[in-house]
Amino acid sequence: MQKEALLEIIMKCNRCGVCQEVCPTYKISGSEFQVARGRNRLIRLALEGQLDLNEEPEIEKFINQCLLCKACEVSCPAGVPTTELISEVRKYYTGTKGLPLLKKIMYRGVFSHNKRISLVRKLGRIYQKTGVNRLVKFTGILNHTDEMLPDLPPRNVREQIPYILKSLSNPAHKVAYFLGCSVNNFFSSIGVATLKVLQKNNCQVVVPEVNCCGAPHQSAGDIEEFKRLAQKNLDVFKDLDVEAIIVDCATCGSVLKDYVHFFQEDPYYHEIALKVAAKIKDISSFLLEIDYQKDLGEIRAKVTYHDPCHAIRYLKVTEAPRKLLKNIPGLELVEMKEADMCCGGAGSYGVFNPGISRKILAHKMKNYRETEAQILATSCPACTMQLAFGIKLFKLSGSVKHPVELLAEAYEKAREK
Ligand code: SF4
Numbered sequence: 001m002q003k004e005a006l007l008e009i010i011m012k013c014n015r016c017g018v019c020q021e022v023c024p025t026y027k028i029s030g031s032e033f034q035v036a037r038g039r040n041r042l043i044r045l046a047l048e049g050q051l052d053l054n055e056e057p058e059i060e061k062f063i064n065q066c067l068l069c070k071a072c073e074v075s076c077p078a079g080v081p082t083t084e085l086i087s088e089v090r091k092y093y094t095g096t097k098g099l100p101l102l103k104k105i106m107y108r109g110v111f112s113h114n115k116r117i118s119l120v121r122k123l124g125r126i127y128q129k130t131g132v133n134r135l136v137k138f139t140g141i142l143n144h145t146d147e148m149l150p151d152l153p154p155r156n157v158r159e160q161i162p163y164i165l166k167s168l169s170n171p172a173h174k175v176a177y178f179l180g181c182s183v184n185n186f187f188s189s190i191g192v193a194t195l196k197v198l199q200k201n202n203c204q205v206v207v208p209e210v211n212c213c214g215a216p217h218q219s220a221g222d223i224e225e226f227k228r229l230a231q232k233n234l235d236v237f238k239d240l241d242v243e244a245i246i247v248d249c250a251t252c253g254s255v256l257k258d259y260v261h262f263f264q265e266d267p268y269y270h271e272i273a274l275k276v277a278a279k280i281k282d283i284s285s286f287l288l289e290i291d292y293q294k295d296l297g298e299i300r301a302k303v304t305y306h307d308p309c310h311a312i313r314y315l316k317v318t319e320a321p322r323k324l325l326k327n328i329p330g331l332e333l334v335e336m337k338e339a340d341m342c343c344g345g346a347g348s349y350g351v352f353n354p355g356i357s358r359k360i361l362a363h364k365m366k367n368y369r370e371t372e373a374q375i376l377a378t379s380c381p382a383c384t385m386q387l388a389f390g391i392k393l394f395k396l397s398g399s400v401k402h403p404v405e406l407l408a409e410a411y412e413k414a415r416e417k
């Protein structure tokens with residue numbers, strides 16, 4: 001975006017401070033530099049030439065500590081698109097200095113390559129199963145960062161597909177499933193549940209070979225690599241004859257829909273991105289739309305639901321997962337205070353900003369504890385990872401599940417009856 005366009009947007013901020021009431025980083029720090037108003041002011045001063053972004057490392061820290069949760073945007077009376085402004089500054093930093101080494105290794109080195117993500121899963125599993133993790137925990141050198149990883153599965157979803165997918169004789173729907181890298185490798189139970197639930201509802205499913213949606217790269221301002229991955233995914237989806245592209249990861253879904261935004265000057269990919277965006281469907285919303293089968297067994301438990309930022313504020317999905325949960329016999333849905341407040345996960349935010357991330361997590365966990373629920377449901381693997389880490393870190397009871405996992409379990413219980 002041009003400097004003049006950015007200044008025009010930023011001048012909309014009337015400094016009312018409404019964003020202070022909703023910004024998670026402000027809530028736990030009380031710092032004006034950790035809220036939309038303060039961050040936008042820093043950007044404005046830089047655009048006006050009163051501040052040099054490269055000479056003030058603290059400014060980069062404040063910009064990078066924004067969660068891109070959009071809580072400020074939805075309550076901003078002036079309609080300031082703070083996350084767009086923050087993303088522009090991150091793009092500037094990455095363009096002038098390159099990605100920091102660790103982010104480069106994680107994002108370009110690993111997340112850009114499916115085989116390497118799978119290798120990380122296998123190595124991580126060895127680390128967890130041989131007890132090396134317990135030794136590392138004892139030394140305290142990683143400050144619990146390795147404990148953020150879930151128990152890694154022996155096989156990813158893609159390796160299980162031949163045993164799960166069947167050819168249906170008379171399918172009611174033909175859909176594609178976007179199997180994101182995180183669900184595929186780190187939360188395979190979610191992917192398996194999605195496939196089983198779709199088939200239970202007479203959907204013929206194709207699972208094309210896709211790349212990472214590019215969320216980590218986009219969030220870090222590495223737009224060049226993000227667009228490369230986006231083009232590869234658009235090439236995969238452009239000729240697929242399906243009525244919907246199903247996502248069970250709110251982040252993947254939001255990013256896939258947002259490809260349109262990045263190809264405005266490329267008519268070829270822009271057109272494909274528009275078609276793809278129109279087909280992206282969150283799994284819970286899709287199931288409600290097709291009036292999914294309600295032959296469900298009982299799950300006796302209390303459940304609460306955490307709204308991922310990418311579900312509630314990007315995809316605008318809030319009621320559908322709750323309806324799925326409420327329809328399961330025996331499951332009692334209790335609302336948690338500030339259910340829509342970011343959990344501090346925000347992709348790999350917790351790895352790069354552990355202090356602030358854990359303070360936000362502590363706030364979320366306090367609200368979870370108060371519900372006395374045994375299950376914490378959510379629809380995004382990044383939130384799942386953060387919330388499950390919170391349960392471990394604060395020694396709480398309960399487990400984190402995707403609504404589609406609970407639905408698959410309820411179908412299974414009905415079958416066993
Ligand atoms: S709510 Fe919007 S207009 Fe008000 S201070 Fe925050 S960013 Fe500026």
Ligand code: SF4
Nearest residue numbers: 023066067069070072
């Ligand atoms: S996007 Fe979230 S973390 Fe960033 S300024 Fe807005 S409310 Fe705060």
